[in-house]
Amino acid sequence: xxxxxxxxxxxxxxxxxxxxxxxxxxxxxxxxxxxxxxxxxxxxxxxxxxxxxxxxxxxxxxxxxxxxxxxxxxxxxxxxxxxxxxxxxxxxxxxxxxxxxxxxxxxxxxxxxxxxxxxxxxxxxxxxxxxxxxxxxxxxxxxxxxxxxxxxxxxxxxxxxxxxxxxxxxxxxxxxxxxxxxxxxxxxxxxxxxxxxxxxxxxxxxxxxxxxxxxx
Amino acid sequence: xxxxxxxxxxxxxxxxxxxxxxxxxxxxxxxxxxxxxxxxxxxxxxxxxxxxxxxxxxxxxxxxxxxxxxxxxxxxxxxxxxxxxxxxxxxxxxxxxxxxxxxxxxxxxxxxxxxxxxxxxxxxxxxxxxxxxxxxxxxxxxxxxxxxxxxxxxxxxxxxxxxxxxxxxxxxxxxxxxxxxxxxxxxxxxxxxxxxx
Numbered sequence: 001x002x003x004x005x006x007x008x009x010x011x012x013x014x015x016x017x018x019x020x021x022x023x024x025x026x027x028x029x030x031x032x033x034x035x036x037x038x039x040x041x042x043x044x045x046x047x048x049x050x051x052x053x054x055x056x057x058x059x060x061x062x063x064x065x066x067x068x069x070x071x072x073x074x075x076x077x078x079x080x081x082x083x084x085x086x087x088x089x090x091x092x093x094x095x096x097x098x099x100x101x102x103x104x105x106x107x108x109x110x111x112x113x114x115x116x117x118x119x120x121x122x123x124x125x126x127x128x129x130x131x132x133x134x135x136x137x138x139x140x141x142x143x144x145x146x147x148x149x150x151x152x153x154x155x156x157x158x159x160x161x162x163x164x165x166x167x168x169x170x171x172x173x174x175x176x177x178x179x180x181x182x183x184x185x186x187x188x189x190x191x192x193x194x195x196x197x198x199x200x201x202x203x204x205x206x207x208x209x210x211x212x213x214x215x216x
Numbered sequence: 217x218x219x220x221x222x223x224x225x226x227x228x229x230x231x232x233x234x235x236x237x238x239x240x241x242x243x244x245x246x247x248x249x250x251x252x253x254x255x256x257x258x259x260x261x262x263x264x265x266x267x268x269x270x271x272x273x274x275x276x277x278x279x280x281x282x283x284x285x286x287x288x289x290x291x292x293x294x295x296x297x298x299x300x301x302x303x304x305x306x307x308x309x310x311x312x313x314x315x316x317x318x319x320x321x322x323x324x325x326x327x328x329x330x331x332x333x334x335x336x337x338x339x340x341x342x343x344x345x346x347x348x349x350x351x352x353x354x355x356x357x358x359x360x361x362x363x364x365x366x367x368x369x370x371x372x373x374x375x376x377x378x379x380x381x382x383x384x385x386x387x388x389x390x391x392x393x394x395x396x397x398x399x400x401x402x403x404x405x406x407x408x409x410x411x412x413x
Contacts, residue, residue, distance in 0.1 A: 153375035154350030156410045178350035213353045 012040030013065060017185025018050060019147030020061035021175050022118035022128040023159065024140050025168035028196035029126040031118040032172045033061045034147065034180050035188030046188040055080045057200055058096045058119030059193050063145035068113035072103050093119040097129035097136050105134025114144045120195045143175075147183030151175045165194060177211045217345070217352075217372060218257060218314035218324040219338040219365045224393035225314040225322040226362065228369040229257050230344065230377050231385030242385045247399075251276050253392055254292045254315030259342035260329065261308040268299050268309055289315040293325035293333055301331025310341045316392050344376030344383035351375055362391055366400075367408075374408045 017038055022031040033050035036043055051061045052073045058080065062069035076099050084091045097117040104111060118128040130142040141159050143151060155175055163171065173190060180186045190205040218227040229246035232239055248256050248269045254276070258265035272295045280287045293313040300309055307329075314324045326339040338356055340348060352372055360368065370387055377383045387402040 149346045151350030152379045153348035153352075153372065154354055156375050156378060157351055157371065158354075174354060175350065178353050181353060182349045214356050214358065 009039040009042035009044065012042075014039045014044060014067065015065055015185070017147075017183070018063040018145035019151070019176055019179035019183060019186040020050060020063050020114075020116050020144040021148070021151075021155075021172050022061065022116045022142050023163075023168050023172055024118075024126045024128055024161075025163045025165055027126065027165060028120045028194060029118040029128055030165075030168045030172045030192060030194050031059050031061055031116065031128075032176055032190060032192040033145075034176055034186040035191060036180075036186055037066060038185050043187070048188075049191045051191050051193050051202075053077070053200070054096045054117070055084055055091055055119070057090060057121065057195050058093050058117065059195060059200065060096070060100065060115045060117045061144070062113060062115055064113035065111075068111045069115065072100065072111070072113055072115060075103060076100055090121060092121045092123055093117065093127045093129065094121075094124070097131060101129075101131045101134060101136040104131050108134045116142050116144050118142075118195065120197060122197075126195070145179075145186065147179035147186035150182040151179045154178055165196070169194065173205060174211050178213065180210075181213070217338065217340040217369055218312045219356075219360070219369055220314075220322045220324050221360055221362055221365045223322060224316045224362065224391060225324055226365040226369050226389065226391050227255055227257055227312070227314045228373050228387060228389045229342075230373055230383040231388060232383055233262055234382055239384075244385070245388060247388055247390050249273070250292050250313070251280065251287055251315070253286060253317060253394075253397070254289055254313065255390060255392060255397070256292075256296070257312040257314070257341065259310040259312075264307045264309045265311060268296065268307070268311070271299060272296055286317060288317045288319060289313065289323040289325065290317075290320070290335075293323075293327060293335075296327045297331055297333040300327050300329075304329075304331045312339050312341050314392065316394060318394075322392070340372065342376075342383065344373075344380035347379040348372045348376045362393070366391065370402055371408050375410065377407070378410070 020033045035047050037045035037048045120126050128142050130137045176190050192203045194201045231244045233241040233244045311327045373387050389400040391398045
């Protein structure tokens with residue numbers, strides 16, 4: 001009882017200790033996340049969507065300090081809107097990734113946030129960029145957040161270049177479910193966004209629809 | 217790591233021992249003989265785990281002579297647990313005990329840091345294990361054959377070696393059944409490969 005009255009969640013920093021993933025398939029990208037936000041041991045939000053829109057066909061997923069990540073996303077969202085209007089055409093994913101990278105690198109000592117940027121543009125198709133630590137690296141798939149350590153082996157073995165959209169959705173769904181099973185800071189529901197030339201499609205996967213695996 | 221199957225267990229480990237960034241031994245044998253049908257996989261401090269394994273080896277061989285029959289895997293595992301729990305403040309040892317006995321067949325017991333003991337159908341440990349939780353959770357199926365277990369273990373360790381800087385070298389495997397212990401080594405060039413861009 002004492003625990004509830006004098007808990008650390010009132011003083012602990014709010015973190016999206018999390019699992020985020022993005023993967024390229026033939027024709028676009030899938031970007032996904034779990035939905036748990038923790039403050040110390042308490043779960044302060046179990047349904048947060050960590051996949052944030054930067055532009056119509058460019059999304060990012062966030063991990064680390066919730067405040068830092070939201071601040072960065074706000075800035076990038078504004079700058080991308082401006083950039084899109086100035087260019088008169090949908091911006092490149094590379095542009096969004098570069099803006100994120102610039103902010104994360106300049107303030108790397110102060111910020112504790114990692115963003116994965118993914119999307120589709122007319123020039124290079126589907127792309128995924130990791131910006132950990134302020135670098136920008138184009139990858140076929142990228143993982144992030146505290147839960148990602150548990151699924152590197154799975155992702156390495158299961159990812160195939162040139163998958164179909166359905167295969168890619170299955171891959172990201174399974175990866176997130178596995179990480180959520182093992183990482184205390186990840187859980188809740190799965191948010192996925194599929195981005196193709198036609199646009200972005202947001203889906204939520206809850207409870208029974210989350211893939212389950214062998215439990216001893 | 218170690219995996220139970222009907223009739224025995226498969227155990228496997230990488231072969232890297234590091235002191236800081238230097239690889240002190242790139243062909244270490246982390247699969248340690250405890251008794252004829254009981255082995256352990258050691259992780260953590262090499263000194264601590266070697267010392268503990270030596271003590272348990274002695275205690276178990278004495279016990280086996282007194283009993284006049286092969287010891288139980290559960291006995292060996294509990295001997296490890298006694299030491300690891302009693303001296304928990306001073307030790308850095310994560311041990312997986314696996315073997316075969318007549319009473320319960322193939323068994324895997326894990327004794328992680330802190331000194332708890334629990335039997336599992338399969339168990340992974342060591343610094344590289346964090347990277348393969350997702351893989352083993354998704355790939356493990358109950359009722360695998362010995363060959364399937366060997367492949368499962370080799371794949372898992374290979375994936376961990378790929379991601380963990382403290383793991384690498386060759387994969388040492390052993391299959392323990394009623395008939396005895398069958399050891400295998402998978403060299404670097406023959407490691408299962410997973411093509412990633």
